[in-house]
Amino acid sequence: MRTALLDQLRCPFCGTRLALVDTGATVSDDHVVSEGVLGCECCAFPVVAGIPVLLADEATRTAMHALEAGRRADALQTLLGLDGERAARFQALQARISPATYRDMLDILSPDAEGRYFLYRFSDPTFVPAEAIVRTLGQSPSVAAGPILDHCGGSGHLSGVLAGLAPGGPPRPHTVVTDLHFWKLWLATQFTATAANAVCCNADAPLPFVADLFAMTVLMDAFPYIWHKRLCADEMSRVTRSDGVVLLPHLHSSLGENPSAGDPLSPLAYQELFAAHAPRLFSDRRVFDSLVDDAVVDLASNLSSDALGDEPSLTLVASRDDSLFRRHEAPDPPQPAEGVIVNPLYTMVARNGRSVLTLQFPTPEYAEEFEDCRRYLPIEVTIDADLTSRLNPTLIGPRYDDLRRRRILIDAPPRYC
Ligand SMILES: C[S@@+](CC[C@H](N)C(=O)[O-])C[C@H]1O[C@@H](n2cnc3c(N)ncnc32)[C@H](O)[C@@H]1O
Known part of the structure; x- marks a missing residue:
């Protein structure tokens, strides 16, 4: 966690500032906090492997006590949810001479359908259009300049793209990825979004950030899994600047069929929840077709909630900047320095x-x-x-x-x- 993030963080429960507490457990320098305890006026939270964990549950408390007792590896394993055989495999991988890969770690941390979803995320047909949309919006100077939030960002595939959006410069240091599950954020910070700050928090609670912070707030393929949808939508609007963008790619509609649907709402309900940021709705099917067939990101063809009918999913783009809403040539991603x-x-x-x-x-x-x-x-x-x-x-x-x-x-x- 970059030390500068402390100025932007607030306790999700009492809303007060967070500061490092002198417990003897702190590992930090002027710029980065790797391990430590943060305190506000109501609670204390651990920072483990550079990730502040702003939750109030048993695992978080156990990890904090392990950290205070100098048992950093135990704190990490507790938050990764590892014990017994999986903990032993994790330790063996960490001790290995050839460094472990994202895939090796995923085999231990999530050997199931969710792990498969993450491993193949870079080419899946919901990710590809979302990546093209964020690259397109990232060309707008206001989005490119400001910090970006990838809320419920999973293991950081889109966060890595967002962190690289700054035009011509080094990766943006102030992209933030959140998720409820520490193990996903740990993978993000170790592999997929190493330039992003990760914050472990619950989207069913107030967001742990000051108001008007982000130039763009993204929540992809996760909103139907949030129970407190009104709170989550209001919070996303609160932390986004009034001239910023709120973007929800791949939003399941309750009027269509979706595998792993969660608890979706109708297109109209989504539009009303984000009304403060002037939302427009796009058919995922049409966005995908124009990208794959014509290499175009079509932000001109928004539809009314009625016109979306029983389409399974949609993308919500909310911004008061009308110049964004046109047909854009799909931007070419920059050449990755490390190859492909x-x-x-x-x-x-x-x-x-x-x-x-x-x-x-x-x-x-x-x-x-x-x-x-x-x-x-x-x-x-x-x-x-x-x-x-x-x-x-x-x-x-x-x-x-x-x-x-x-x-x-x-x-x-x-x-x-
Ligand atoms: C389908 S995944 C999408 C991940 C990522 N946005 C992407 O598109 O690759 C949904 C994510 O939402 C997260 N999530 C679900 N409920 C959450 C909550 N209450 N608070 C924070 N994250 C949550 C899950 O942990 C998961 O990583």
Whole structure:
């Protein structure tokens, strides 16, 4: 956690400032707090692995006591929810000479459908349009300049994109990712969004930030899982500047069918909840089609809640800046300094300097839920290069841009798989 974040944090319960408490457990320098205890006027909260945990539950208290007793590894394991065999596997991975990957850690922290969802997130057909939308909005000077919040950001795939939006400069240091689950934020800070600040907090409670802080507040694929929706919407509006953007990509509609639907509302109800920021509603189906077919991010074709009918999901974009609401050419993501890798949805056979990639879905359920990715991921593709290491344009040749645009090659961060 960057020390500067302390000025922007507030206790989610009493609303007062948070400051480091001298417990002897603090590990920090002028810029970064790695471990420590934060106190406000009502509570104390641990900072573990650089992540403030602003929750009041048993695991958080146990972790704080472990930290105060100098048992930092125990505090981390408690918050990661590891014990017994999983804790032993985690320790073995951390002690290994070759550094563990995101995928290795996910195998321990979430060996289930949610883990699969995260592993293949970079190419899934709900993530691809959301990434194009945030890159488009990020071209607006007001969004590019200000801090961005990725609320309920999971393990940081979109947060990493948001942290890289600052034009021409180094990754924005003041992107913030939140989630209820510490293990997801730990993965984000270790692998996918290393430049972001992570804050563990509950979206069913007031947001732990001062008002009017963020130039853009994003909440992707999570709002229906929040019970206190009015509070969450009001809080997102409160922490977003009046000239800022509130963005909810992939919002399940209660009028359509969705796998893992949560507790969705109707399009009209979503529009009313975010009324303070002048929301417009977009059909996810149309946004996806115009991106995949025409390389366009169409923010001109908003629909009325009635016109959305029984579409399964929509995207809500709220901003008073009318210039955002037009058709934009889909922006090209910047060239990743570390190169790209083959999408882990492909198995690869390399022979005589050629690589044959075959699309292999991890489960039938995954194949069904994310079948739209077939629109850009071919079943088989042969590339005249050995793709077993990290890749760059020179190695791949003229097909590089197209393979990357189609997510056959993905901009995964170092040590992803
Ligand atoms: C489907 S995932 C989406 C993650 C991320 N936004 C993305 O698109 O990759 C939903 C996320 O919402 C988080 N979440 C659900 N309820 C929450 C709550 N009450 N407070 C904070 N996060 C919550 C989950 O932990 C999960 O990471």
